Amino acid sequence: MKIKVVKKPKTKIIKKTKKKIKNSNQLELIFKDNKNNNIKNQNKDLSFNYSNTVNSISRIFLSSFALISFFYIMPLFISFNEKNFNTKEFKNNSKTILAYTLNKQNKNKENTKSKSEKDLLLDIFSLNDLESDTVRLSASTIKQLFEDTDYNLQDVRKKKLVKPVALTLLPQEIKMIENTKKRKEFFIQIVLPLIIKENSNIRIDRKNLFKIINKSNNTNLEKQWLEKKYKQYGVVLGDLLSLKIRMDEIPVSLAIAQAAKETGWGTSRFAQEGNALFGQWTWSGEGLKPKEAKEGEGHKVMKFNVLQASVRAYQRNLNTHSTYRDFRRARAELRDLGKPLDSLELSKYLNKYAETGNQYVEVLQKIIKQNKLKDFDDAKLLPSSGDLESLIYFSLIGN
Numbered sequence: 510m511k512i513k514v515v516k517k518p519k520t521k522i523i524k525k526t527k528k529k530i531k532n533s534n535q536l537e538l539i540f541k542d543n544k545n546n547n548i549k550n551q552n553k554d555l556s557f558n559y560s561n562t563v564n565s566i567s568r569i570f571l572s573s574f575a576l577i578s579f580f581y582i583m584p585l586f587i588s589f590n591e592k593n594f595n596t597k598e599f600k601n602n603s604k605t606i607l608a609y610t611l612n613k614q615n616k617n618k619e620n621t622k623s624k625s626e627k628d629l630l631l632d633i634f635s636l637n638d639l640e641s642d643t644v645r646l647s648a649s650t651i652k653q654l655f656e657d658t659d660y661n662l663q664d665v666r667k668k669k670l671v672k673p674v675a676l677t678l679l680p681q682e683i684k685m686i687e688n689t690k691k692r693k694e695f696f697i698q699i700v701l702p703l704i705i706k707e708n709s710n711i712r713i714d715r716k717n718l719f720k721i722i723n724k725s726n727n728t729n730l731e732k733q734w735l736e737k738k739y740k741q742y743g744v745v746l747g748d749l750l751s752l753k754i755r756m757d758e759i760p761v762s763l764a765i766a767q768a769a770k771e772t773g774w775g776t777s778r779f780a781q782e783g784n785a786l787f788g789q790w791t792w793s794g795e796g797l798k799p800k801e802a803k804e805g806e807g808h809k810v811m812k813f814n815v816l817q818a819s820v821r822a823y824q825r826n827l828n829t830h831s832t833y834r835d836f837r838r839a840r841a842e843l844r845d846l847g848k849p850l851d852s853l854e855l856s857k858y859l860n861k862y863a864e865t866g867n868q869y870v871e872v873l874q875k876i877i878k879q880n881k882l883k884d885f886d887d888a889k890l891l892p893s894s895g896d897l898e899s900l901i902y903f904s905l906i907g908n
Contacts, residue, residue, distance in 0.1 A: 628740035633825060637818040648682035648695070655698060662694055666884045671702050673893040677815040678784060684776040693880060696775040700768050700786065701761070703820045705890040708758040711824070714738065715756050722749060743829045754841045755828045762882035763852035764823065766873045767862070769880075783812035787823040832861050852877055852886065 627634075646654075655661065660672040676699050686692040718738070721731050739746050742755040771788040772780035779785040783797045789811045797810045813819045827833045836858035843850055856873045863869040877883060 643677040645678040648680040704764045760852035766876040786819045
């Protein structure tokens with residue numbers, strides 16, 4: 510009989526036909542052919558399996574390489590994007606935080622941008638409008654308040670704890686304190702709780718940010734909070750790296766030094782009449798016109814209703830303005846290295862804050878060293894009732 514081979518998936522069925530095999534030699538030949546065919550098929554299967562194995566290994570290797578490359582290159586790309594293409598950073602002269610609205614003639618062209626700027630400064634404006642009818646306490650009343658609450662800088666340097674005494678206005682009599690050392694200490698006592706308060710707010714926000722980042726699923730409250738912070742720091746939605754870099758503290762000693770330099774330790778007209786602790790400029794907002802300003806110069810020094818708003822605006826300025834991008838990067842590097850935020854080191858990146866450039870940096874460093882302001886960098890503000898309410902809120906959105 511003649512044997513016919515019919516191929517089906519994974520099995521071979523041999524059917525007999527009606528033709529007869531004439532002799533045993535022919536039968537032997539047929540079986541040899543079948544055996545050869547089986548060996549060839551087996552070799553093909555082995556070759557196919559080997560080829561598939563090689564291809565699978567190659568694909569796994571390439572996929573792994575691509576994945577590793579992605580996580581390595583992506584931070585560099587985001588950093589490059591932050592430096593060159595991040596249009597959410599608002600270009601302006603330094604010291605012009607609340608000059609984001611710029612000239613009135615550009616308002617029609619910048620509707621979208623103005624909306625973003627209002628988001629950026631919304632909490633500052635809200636704080637500024639919170640207390641418009643504040644009472645200016647005298648220097649003697651404030652000193653008595655400090656004594657009654659047992660608040661003095663000597664204890665702060667030792668215990669690193671600051672009483673939550675938040676004044677809204679500077680006393681007019683501060684300029685009459687003849688003793689330079691006492692006037693400086695009095696000024697530090699006033700601004701220290703305000704600066705630490707804003708840093709504490711940022712620290713809570715930063716802690717909450719990392720908590721959200723580390724979760725696989727976020728609640729609606731967390732998503733709403735995150736969207737609010739993107740707007741508040743002028744960051745593109747979803748750019749967590751930029752938000753993490755911007756949402757950070759300003760060293761207390763650096764903030765005190767700048768406030769001291771800009772206000773003459775609280776004695777300047779801008780500080781007395783406008784609560785302007787850091788000399789920020791504006792073209793369209795409410796402010797005080799410099800007496801030495803030339804005709805046609807449109808800028809003013811921003812005016813605040815309360816001192817706290819001035820501190821918050823200053824920190825938002827350093828944390829969002831394109832002029833201080835290098836300052837933020839240097840701060841982020843210190844964070845990555847696990848080092849404390851060094852005011853003397855970071856002050857080097859504020860040479861554009863004033864027209865005097867590097868000379869301004871030298872003055873800041875001199876103020877920090879002479880007055881031992883770094884003693885206050887790790888000081889903590891004792892909690893008030895408002896702080897406890899804030900902690901309860903963040904514990905709720907974290908659950």
